[in-house]
Structure formats: structure tokens, C-alpha cells
Amino acid sequence: MSEKYQNDNFELFEKINKKYFLELEQNVPHIQQTLFDLQNEYYKLWKNYVTSQLSLQKEFIHKSGFDYSFPGNVKDIIENMSDETIKFRSIFHKMTITNIEQGKNYAKTLNDNYNTFVDLNRKILQNSISLFKTNQGD
DSSP: OOHHHHHHHHHHHHHHHHHHHHHHHHHHHHHHHHHHHHHHHHHHHHHHHHHHHHHHHHHHHHHHOOOOOOOHHHHHHHHHHHHHHHHHHHHHHHHHHHHHHHHHHHHHHHHHTHHHHHHHHHHHHHHHHHHHHHHHHO
């Protein structure tokens, strides 16, 4: 196989590689913004739904004249459950952020040491090629 033919193959892959990542670099920010906007709309929808349902229930109880008052200890239990839920969610969010940050730092470490990995792989490749050439000569 000629060296020219082999180089043409790699030029094709390099061209495809450039096009692939250029497309990603152009579109990913828009997708991220769109997902962020979608998340915000669903958050507002969720908040509005819960708030409106609470308001309707309060209005119903008030207009119906029913007395559904919780005893003091039940109110304390409900409030404590709410506080514990918020504490749990806060801890969960911190753990999530920590895991994301660790993943980001790992990727950054790999990126910062990219040339070292390439050099190491190049040396392994050269050693492997020399072994193949040595075995072919036998």
C-alpha cells in the first residue's frame, strides 16, 4: 500500500473529525440553553400548580365551613418532615454538585495531560511496531 494512499485516508478522517466537532461546538450551546429554558418553564409550572392547588384547597375549606384543623402535635410533625426533606435535598444537591465537579476535574486532568498520554501511546505503538518488524524478519 502506498504512503500517499494511506495519507489520503487519514486526511479524510481528519476532515470528518473537524466537521464533526465544529458542528458540536456550534450546536451544543444552543441545546444547553434550550434545555435550561425548558427546565425553568417546568419549574415554574410545578410551582404554579402546587401553589394554585394549595390556594384552591384553602378556599374550599374556608367556603365550605368545614373545620379540618390539625392538632398541634400533627402540625409539628408535618413541619419537621418538611424541614428534614429540605435538609435531605440540600445534602443531595451538594453531593450531586460534588460528583459533577469531580467528573469535571477528572476530564480537566485528562485534558491537561493529553500530550503525556499521546507520548506514552506513541512509545507503546513504536515498541509494538518494532516487535512486529522483528517477528517478520524471522
